Amino acid sequence: xxxxxxxxxxxxxxxxxxxxxxxxxxxxxxxxxxxxxxxxxxxxxxxxxxxxxxxxxxxxxxxxxxxxxxxxxxxxxxxxxxxxxxxxxxxxxxxxxxxxxxxxxxxxxxxxxxxxxxxxxxxxxxxxxxxxxxxxxxxxxxxxxxxxxxxxxxxxxxxxxxxxxxxxxxxxxxxxxxxxxxxxxxxxxxxxxxxxxxxxxxxxxxxxxxxxxxxxxxxxxxxxxxxxxxxxxxxxxxxxxxxxxxxxxxxxxxxxxxxxxxxxxxxxxxxxxxxxxxxxxxxxxxxxxxxxxxxxxxxxxxxxxxxxxxxxxxxxxxxxxxxxxxxxxxxxxxxxxxxxxxxxxxxxxxxxxxxxxxxxxxxxxxxxxxxxxxxxxxxxxxxxxxxxxxxxx
Amino acid sequence: xxxxxxxxxxxxxxxxxxxxxxxxxxxxxxxxxxxxxxxxxxxxxxxxxxxxxxxxxxxxxxxxxxxxxxxxxxxxxxxxxxxxxxxxxxxxxxxxxxxxxxxxxxxxxxxxxxxxxxxxxxxxxxxxxxxxxxxxxxxxxxxxxxxxxxxxxxxxxxxxxxxxxxxxxxxxxxxxxxxxxxxxxxxxxxxxxxxxxxxxxxxxxxxxxxxxxxxxxxxxxxxxxxxxxxxxxxxxxxxxxxxxxxxxxxxxxxxxxxx
Numbered sequence: 001x002x003x004x005x006x007x008x009x010x011x012x013x014x015x016x017x018x019x020x021x022x023x024x025x026x027x028x029x030x031x032x033x034x035x036x037x038x039x040x041x042x043x044x045x046x047x048x049x050x051x052x053x054x055x056x057x058x059x060x061x062x063x064x065x066x067x068x069x070x071x072x073x074x075x076x077x078x079x080x081x082x083x084x085x086x087x088x089x090x091x092x093x094x095x096x097x098x099x100x101x102x103x104x105x106x107x108x109x110x111x112x113x114x115x116x117x118x119x120x121x122x123x124x125x126x127x128x129x130x131x132x133x134x135x136x137x138x139x140x141x142x143x144x145x146x147x148x149x150x151x152x153x154x155x156x157x158x159x160x161x162x163x164x165x166x167x168x169x170x171x172x173x174x175x176x177x178x179x180x181x182x183x184x185x186x187x188x189x190x191x192x193x194x195x196x197x198x199x200x201x202x203x204x205x206x207x208x209x210x211x212x213x214x215x216x217x218x219x220x221x222x223x224x225x226x227x228x229x230x231x232x233x234x235x236x237x238x239x240x241x242x243x244x245x246x247x248x249x250x251x252x253x254x255x256x257x258x259x260x261x262x263x264x265x266x267x268x269x270x271x272x273x274x275x276x277x278x279x280x281x282x283x284x285x286x287x288x289x290x291x292x293x294x295x296x297x298x299x300x301x302x303x304x305x306x307x308x309x310x311x312x313x314x315x316x317x318x319x320x321x322x323x324x325x326x327x328x329x330x331x332x333x334x335x336x337x338x339x340x341x342x343x344x345x346x347x348x349x350x351x352x353x354x355x356x357x358x359x360x361x362x363x364x365x366x367x368x369x370x371x372x373x374x375x376x377x378x379x380x381x382x383x384x385x386x387x388x389x390x391x392x393x
Numbered sequence: 394x395x396x397x398x399x400x401x402x403x404x405x406x407x408x409x410x411x412x413x414x415x416x417x418x419x420x421x422x423x424x425x426x427x428x429x430x431x432x433x434x435x436x437x438x439x440x441x442x443x444x445x446x447x448x449x450x451x452x453x454x455x456x457x458x459x460x461x462x463x464x465x466x467x468x469x470x471x472x473x474x475x476x477x478x479x480x481x482x483x484x485x486x487x488x489x490x491x492x493x494x495x496x497x498x499x500x501x502x503x504x505x506x507x508x509x510x511x512x513x514x515x516x517x518x519x520x521x522x523x524x525x526x527x528x529x530x531x532x533x534x535x536x537x538x539x540x541x542x543x544x545x546x547x548x549x550x551x552x553x554x555x556x557x558x559x560x561x562x563x564x565x566x567x568x569x570x571x572x573x574x575x576x577x578x579x580x581x582x583x584x585x586x587x588x589x590x591x592x593x594x595x596x597x598x599x600x601x602x603x604x605x606x607x608x609x610x611x612x613x614x615x616x617x618x619x620x621x622x623x624x625x626x627x628x629x630x631x632x633x634x635x636x637x638x639x640x641x642x643x644x645x646x647x648x649x650x651x652x
Contacts, residue, residue, distance in 0.1 A: 018493065020450045020519040021544040022555070022568060163456055169447065176449040181572045183548050281494045281520065282447060294468040295498030296446040 003248040003315070003324060009197025012321060014314035017196035019284045022180040026188075029103065031198050037102050038095065038205065041074075050094050051209060053189045054127070055084050057091075059210075061217035061373070066345040073366035076227070077348070077376045078134035078214055080239065087351065087378030088207060089120035090238045093189055095206030097124040100187035107131045107186045111175040113140055113235075114305035114353075115147025116378060117191030122156035131226050132156040135174040139166035139306055144181035144224035147382060165299045167308050192236025193313035196284035200241075200313050207242025214373060215246055222371055229254035232375040234327065235271070235307035237316045239377035244325065254326070256364075257316060258356040259368055260302035261329035271300035272311040272329040282310070288317045302350035303332040303386065306378075338362070339380065351378030352386065397486035397514045398540055398563040401437055402599045402620065409621025410435070410612070410650060411601060412628050413490060415442040416459035416475075418466025419632060424475045425482075427519065427632070432485050432638060434646040437621065440517060441476075443469055443491030450519050452575035454626040458633070469499045473507050480512040490517040501530055505537040514538035515563050523560055531560075542566050547587040551594070558596040567591060567600045567619060574604055575626025588618035612649050624649065 009016050009031070018028050037043055047242040060079045068075045080088040093110075100108060108125050110132070112118030120132040125132035134151055138160040141148055151158050164170035172195075179188045193200040193207075215225040230247060232240035247253045257383040262270040270276060273288050280289040282297055290298045290310040302308045319325035330338070339355035342348055350358065354377045366372060380387065387393075397468050401409065412431050414460030416424050424441070431439055444459035444467050451459070473491075479487070487507065496504050496518060508516070516539060521530070526541060534541050547570060558565065570584060591600060602615040602625035615622035631645045632638045 016525065018520045018525065019522055021522070021549065021557075022450060022519075022546050022571065024522070024546075025548040025550070163453075164446070164460075173447050173449050177573045180450060181576065183546075183571045200580065254419065255477070279617075281497060283449070288521070289494075291498065293498065294470070295495035296463060297494075 002130045003319065005197065005201040006208040010317035011314045013279070014287050015197055015200060015319040016286050017284055018281045018286060019196050020180070022183070023176070023284070025197070026179065026183055027196050033103065034099065034198050034202050037099055038202070041104070043098060046098055047095060051091065054280065055090050055094065057209065058080065058213040058217070059083055061214060061221065063221065064346050067342060070341070070345060071361050072368055073365060073372060075361070076221070076371065078210060078243065078373060080150070080210065080375060080377045081348070081350065081379035085116070085120050086381055087116045087120070088210060088242060089117045089191060090123065091209055091242065092191065092203050093117070093120040093124045093239060096187070096189045097128050097130070097392045100130070100189070101128065103187060105185060105187035107133070107182065108189055109133045109135065109175050109178050109186055110189045110191060111135050111168065111171040112191065113137070113171070114382060115140070115144040115151070116306060116382065118156070118158070119147050119150050119154070121189050121191070122151040122154035125156060126154045132270045133178065134158050135161050135171040137165070137167040137171045138162045140168070140171070144305060146381065168305070169297065176283070192238040193241045193315055194236040194283060194285060194311060200285070200315055203238055204241040204245055204315060207238050208245035210239070210242035210375065211244060211246035214243070214283055218371070218373070226250055226253050227373045228370040229256055230359045230373045230375070231256045231258065231360045232265055233258045233307065233353050234312065235260065235309050235353065235376060236311070237313040239375055241313060241315055243375040244319070248324070248348050251324070255319065255324065256360055257325055257327045258360055259327060259329045260304060260307035260356060261331045262303070264331055265329050269301035270329070271302040271307050271308060271309065274316065274327045275329050285311070285314055287314045288312050288320070303335065304356070306351070306353040307356065320368040328360060328363060330356045334362065339387065340391065347382035348376070349387070350376055351380050352383045354378050396538055396540060398438070401486050403565065405437060405516055408616045409437045409601060410437040411440060411621060411623040412436045412646040413420060413440040413442055413625035414624060414632070415444055415455060415462050416472050417444060417462030417465045418458040419630070419634065421459070421465040421467060422475065423638070424472065425479060427638065427642070428479065428483055428487070430642040431646070432483050434643050435487070435650055436485065436646060438486045438488065440449040440488045440490045440625070441472070442622065443472060443489055443495055445492040448492060450573055452626060454575040454630050458624055458629045469495050469504070473511065476511050487512070488515040488517060489513055491520050493521045502533050505533050505539055508539055509537035513539065515542050517542045517566060519544060523557060527560060544568055547571060547584045554591070554594065555594070560596055561598045563598070564620070565596065565598045565600045566623070567602045567606045567608070569602050569615070572604060576605070592618060609649050
């Protein structure tokens with residue numbers, strides 16, 4: 001259990017709950033109760049049933065034959081894009097809405113970047129008939145219009161955030177302010193393995209269903225539950241945390257996270273936090289951040305709104321520091337090419353975020369007998385406009 | 394030398410007025426003059442805000458002042474430079490208030506030393522929680538005669554209030570209601586039960602009430618339940634877009650303290 005959170009809420013030197021006192025009561029309640037609740041038989045039954053009948057799990061582990069031939073190695077795709085609402089995000093929001101109900105909360109808030117987590121949150125709120133408010137940077141509201149409309153149709157109130165750079169970081173600030181102002185009735189569904197303890201651990205546990213299924217599916221398809229490597233994209237890092245989770249202590253399995261290089265890690269337009277950042281405190285967590293020498297957070301950039309975040313989950317900062325996982329970065333250009341390749345080789349249009357993971361196939365020398373699992377975290381439906389503009393169809 | 398915060402609470406028993414402003418706002422080099430004006434007009438304690446890019450506990454007014462201050466070029470280095478000789482002209486207690494990351498990047502030890510050199514009496518760092526403070530940093534603050542002021546809110550349990558009181562020095566910052574700064578919730582909406590509970594707990598530290606104090610009425614009401622009160626957003630707003638704060642500060646303070 002070397003890579004699990006410790007009882008103080010830390011992964012090595014990263015994590016903790018750097019919260020203002022105004023959030024203490026809520027975070028303390030979560031910290032005291034989350035394990036007892038999510039490990040109860042009642043919770044597990046309800047969670048598993050919804051994952052099966054509502055989300056559509058288990059998601060397939062698909063052997064990508066033509067892509068494998070292209071790269072001269074074995075490539076398996078974990079199809080999180082086939083989940084209800086089109087990404088892995090729903091695994092977490094299902095878990096948290098059930099938890100919020102057990103805590104007696106009657107109002108849900110969330111932040112969203114690309115809108116995937118916002119849609120996943122609005123979805124579970126509709127499912128349970130609970131009031132839902134989603135904070136979204138004003139810039140993202142305009143560039144992710146279809147998801148904004150979906151959230152509204154699902155009954156959520158979408159509040160555009162006009163502060164800062166008007167993107168995910170600013171939406172998160174505003175959601176935290178809402179929680180400070182509404183401490184009694186409200187639960188904050190954070191969408192990634194970021195924020196104060198216990199969120200990183202709680203979200204990783206809800207997403208860990210991805211790697212739990214992988215083990216069973218690999219055993220069935222390859223006669224071993226251990227692949228050579230697992231590859232996932234990383235913004236805050238929730239899909240990667242879920243894909244790595246049950247393999248963390250199996251050190252023979254190579255873990256690779258792929259950050260968004262944007263226009264290149266040597267430029268200022270990047271979101272590759274681990275590769276260009278340094279340790280600091282943001283959104284109540286001590287982790288790696290993109291910041292200037294004065295400790296002011298700098299604005300990230302990526303073509304994919306879902307990876308456009310200047311921090312990263314403390315688990316990944318720890319995996320990076322210890323060397324347990326390797327982290328690469330993929331540029332916008334590389335990502336678009338990788339997305340086109342898988343689309344035309346396999347008939348699967350991936351989310352821009354997930355296409356970052358696919359770029360690894362170009363960068364690492366793989367042996368023919370290697371078993372590579374790529375977590376295809378989301379569908380490209382939301383990105384059609386970007387693809388169409390770029391490829392000129 | 395005795396900490397000026399302790400001196401203040403020993404000599405003044407009620408109606409202590411503390412004012413917050415964001416360093417570097419409205420203009421980069423206004424810091425010293427604002428401090429001098431506040432003292433001259435009868436303010437008892439000043440909280441100098443260190444601007445941060447992501448002030449999650451603050452409402453729109455302080456967010457905007459922070460953003461403007463950063464755009465003007467404010468940094469912790471520059472702030473210390475501006476305050477270098479502040480003790481030649483200012484005698485009231487000065488507290489630095491801000492988020493933890495800029496302090497962490499500056500270096501906590503170096504930060505505390507600088508504060509001591511200049512004559513800063515305390516800090517308010519809302520996202521440096523009690524247990525992290527006690528485990529990692531308390532000894533550094535103590536060595537430099539700096540009070541790290543902690544917050545309590547209407548949601549804080551009695552058990553935790555006692556813990557915070559034990560760990561506090563200087564005073565306790567009592568957040569009036571569940572909100573960020575400057576949201577316009579009025580003192581009438583404050584939770585009287587909470588104020589009375591705190592009064593009855595006989596804490597070893599004096600309390601000052603902050604959040605939602607914006608005028609004479611809210612100030613006076615808060616002072617019924619605590620040793621004083623803090624005005625932040627309302628003051629920052631009063632000097633926004635104002636090249637003439639030399640004239641506006643006396644009016645603003647007079648409106649609070651005047652008969």
